[in-house]
Amino acid sequence: MKRLTTSILFLVLIAALHSCKNAPIACFTVTTPADSIKVGHTVNFDPACSSDATSYYWDYGNGLSSVSTTGQTIYDSATTYTVALVATGSGKSASITKRVTVLP
Numbered sequence: 001m002k003r004l005t006t007s008i009l010f011l012v013l014i015a016a017l018h019s020c021k022n023a024p025i026a027c028f029t030v031t032t033p034a035d036s037i038k039v040g041h042t043v044n045f046d047p048a049c050s051s052d053a054t055s056y057y058w059d060y061g062n063g064l065s066s067v068s069t070t071g072q073t074i075y076d077s078a079t080t081y082t083v084a085l086v087a088t089g090s091g092k093s094a095s096i097t098k099r100v101t102v103l104p
Contacts, residue, residue, distance in 0.1 A: 022090035024053040045071035053087035
């Protein structure tokens with residue numbers, strides 16, 4: 001019985017490790033230089049630091065969103081926006097938010 005219990009625990013551990021390995025990690029950088037993030041200018045976002053994701057949903061905090069590998073938007077007001085990325089893969093998802101300050 002002890003051997004069966006140990007075998008079951010081992011299989012559960014392997015399944016848990018496999019499940020964690022396939023969970024995506026959401027991460028992105030703002031590739032537009034901070035002094036160029038201005039009203040009316042294009043702001044670019046790159047999820048290259050994300051892993052195990054097959055699709056990306058961007059919410060730019062300005063009422064616009066997109067489903068694309070890289071994100072891009074233009075802001076029409078000088079303020080601070082919260083940008084969100086949801087990375088999805090293997091039936092799981094992860095998200096991250098960052099604040100972007102737009103200059104006049």
